[in-house]
Amino acid sequence: MAKLFTEFKLRETVFKNRIFVSPMCQYSAEDGIPNHWHLVNYGSRAVGGAALVMVEATAINPEGRITPHCTGLWSDKHTEAFKPIADFIKKNGAVAGIQIGHAGRKASSDMPWNGGGFLPKTQGGWQTVAPSALPASSAHGAPLALSTDDIKSISQQFLDTAKRALEAGFDVIELHSAHGYLLHEFLSPISNQRTDEYGGSLENRCRLTLEIAKVLRDFWPQDKPVFVRISVTDWMENTGQQSWDLAQSIQLSKWLKEIGIDLIDCSSGGLVLDATIPVGAGYQTQFAEAIRKEAGIATSAVGMITEPVQAEHILMTGQADVVSLAREMLRDPYWPLRAAKELEADITWPLQYQRAKRT
Numbered sequence: 001m002a003k004l005f006t007e008f009k010l011r012e013t014v015f016k017n018r019i020f021v022s023p024m025c026q027y028s029a030e031d032g033i034p035n036h037w038h039l040v041n042y043g044s045r046a047v048g049g050a051a052l053v054m055v056e057a058t059a060i061n062p063e064g065r066i067t068p069h070c071t072g073l074w075s076d077k078h079t080e081a082f083k084p085i086a087d088f089i090k091k092n093g094a095v096a097g098i099q100i101g102h103a104g105r106k107a108s109s110d111m112p113w114n115g116g117g118f119l120p121k122t123q124g125g126w127q128t129v130a131p132s133a134l135p136a137s138s139a140h141g142a143p144l145a146l147s148t149d150d151i152k153s154i155s156q157q158f159l160d161t162a163k164r165a166l167e168a169g170f171d172v173i174e175l176h177s178a179h180g181y182l183l184h185e186f187l188s189p190i191s192n193q194r195t196d197e198y199g200g201s202l203e204n205r206c207r208l209t210l211e212i213a214k215v216l217r218d219f220w221p222q223d224k225p226v227f228v229r230i231s232v233t234d235w236m237e238n239t240g241q242q243s244w245d246l247a248q249s250i251q252l253s254k255w256l257k258e259i260g261i262d263l264i265d266c267s268s269g270g271l272v273l274d275a276t277i278p279v280g281a282g283y284q285t286q287f288a289e290a291i292r293k294e295a296g297i298a299t300s301a302v303g304m305i306t307e308p309v310q311a312e313h314i315l316m317t318g319q320a321d322v323v324s325l326a327r328e329m330l331r332d333p334y335w336p337l338r339a340a341k342e343l344e345a346d347i348t349w350p351l352q353y354q355r356a357k358r359t
């Protein structure tokens, strides 16, 4: 049996294979509330055979949304709207996960299909917040630097959101600390120039991600896993500028492991918008491998993983415990079913589709 189709267990949660659907914003919610689009989108990928369907970056408060149409989970109305989505995913054989986050200084953006630019207040945008009053780019509005009281209430909102996610029926929660959003902004010295306990040393820059990860881990049921997604590097090593990099990510991952975090979802970039990134097939799997080996924690590899043999190679060579696919899953929600055929793994198809299964 191909390793891609072997079970993977974290705590008491069993993933039927090692294919995860990477979180992908759909920019289709109203006031943060998901709808039929989300049900069909996530539902299709559960039917398609993925072991975990991770719902998109879902904001802890309205200002934490990337765009006005991103999902949120800040009221009971949101919880109710997510219930049928989590339920459908689980009824169709996948584990239901949700990524929660705050977009920080990259919030208040337009939808990608409108160009994705910064939205000023006059066009439906809002005041953004960040560790320091440094904009994401010259095209972004200046964020307000968070006070320590603001930081405490954001931590509380992460906990409240996790409570709602559990009530909505999700089994896995992922803390979004990547891609230049709020928590990554605290990690990187490029965006964090604070002089209090949340800035300066590596320990201080990691403090907020660690505090929130601990709050989530302490709350989330002991039999269910908690993931953290990080950008392993800002891709700024060659510039000589102080930045976030692999060595710091390894240390952060060791600390996250001590807290009881179960898996590091290893992405990269997003903080410096014009960084040079050598994008190509599997260009980030090296990070999943380094963290898995150096920090001794389970990892997910993500980034231009498109072919079943490529995914199998990543697992067989010990680069990661699972693979997460994003755009390829948009191209083909049934990718796992196709991969099973290609790798000659005999898997169960949805009953309704069984007559289409080629043996």
Ligand code: FNR
Pocket: 022, 023, 024, 025, 026, 056, 057, 099, 176, 178, 179, 229, 267, 302, 303, 304, 305, 324, 325, 326, 327, 328
């Ligand atoms: C993304 N990505 C992303 N990442 C994340 O952590 N949370 C999110 O909500 C989103 N949203 C999102 C939307 C869309 C439309 C795309 C294409 C991507 C990043 C994604 O999960 C993944 O890390 C990258 O796309 C790289 O993987 P692929 O696409 O090369 O498989």
